[in-house]
Amino acid sequence: MLRIGYFGDGLWASRALAHIAARPDIFSVAFITPRFDTQDPALKDWAKKLGVPFLPCENVNDPSFMAQIASYGCDLLVSMSFNRILKEDIIKATPKGFINCHAGALPFYRGRNPLNWVLINGEKEFGVTVHYVDAGIDTGDILVQNKVPVTREDHYATLLEKAHESCAQTLLEALSLIESGREQSRKQKDIDPVGFYCGRRREGDEWIDWQSSSEDILNFIRALNAPGPGARSLSEKGEIALLSAAGIPDAPVYKGTCGEVVGRAENGVIVKTGDSTILVKEAAMVGEGGTLSDPFLPRWRIGTRLGLSPLTELHRLHKVVAGFEDMLVEMRREINRLKEK
Secondary structure (H helix, E strand, C coil): CEEEEEEECHHHHHHHHHHHHCCCCCEEEEEEEECCCCCCHHHHHHHHHHCCCECCCCCCCCHHHHHHHHCCCCCEEEEECCCCCCCHHHHCCCCCCEEEEECCCCCCCEECCHHHHHHHCCCCEEEEEEEECCCCCCCCCEEEEEEEECCCCCCHHHHHHHHHHHHHHHHHHHHHHHHHCCCCCECHHHCCCCCCEECCCCCCCCECCCCCCHHHHHHHHHHCCCCCCCEEEEECCEEEEEEEEEECCCCCCCCCCCCEEEEEECCEEEEECCCCEEEEEEEEEECHHHCECCCECCCCCCCCECCCCHHHHHHHHHHHHHHHHHHHHHHHHHHHHHHHC
């Protein structure tokens, strides 16, 4: 029997916990600690079902919390979508350590938003990794790693669904190995000496660069689909989110004005990219607070330009500044005339 202290949040944590709870013959959950800022109600319900303490804590590294969890006699601590930095004392608080499940193929895709970055990079698969927690960010030794295919039809929502289930299954696999004493870990540097880290995506990162290739823009659109903010651009009527787009078979590669509507079709409009063209099939207007309107079939006229051209904007700003300068010169002249009187 493996006695577990469980830290987590959201559907990631709830689905994995359901798998663990389905095996009371080999796993025993001692307590559940949610993210302090959300205190996930679904995890609270699970605590009631399992008859275990629900322990929200703002600072899980605090000695008083450490003393509290020590009283539960856990063999292992587990993190699933938990958002706190864990320090050495809590990492080493149990005989079998602290493990975490990460939706990335470590040592690659360390850090935040790995699924978005997987789609942006056009990967054909993503990894799910259970690893020991150490002092770094997603740098601990790997227990289990599984790969999940990514298809051309996948977007952020479908990848999330795949990842939720794969994370639950992969964590269960790792826990079963630990419970039976068959676990074997490997160092990340043995896979790749460097790997790479992905930063958290922030507000403002959602804007389309129309000078990118068609492939990169299509990947970007599907990476930011709901529940993401949507890949953003500007139209004559304001800010828009592009929700669906497709490549055009055998589209010619040529130089043109990036972001310009160059054709129309029954199912959308054809827009020039950095190399060829794409078909934009569905869009939404962006309202106050980033809310999206109902999706619509874009029917912009040929010649409509989406997004901003840096050179065009610089030229426009130059004309505005020049206009202000002319106004100041005229004002000085008028002041001098008044003084002469």
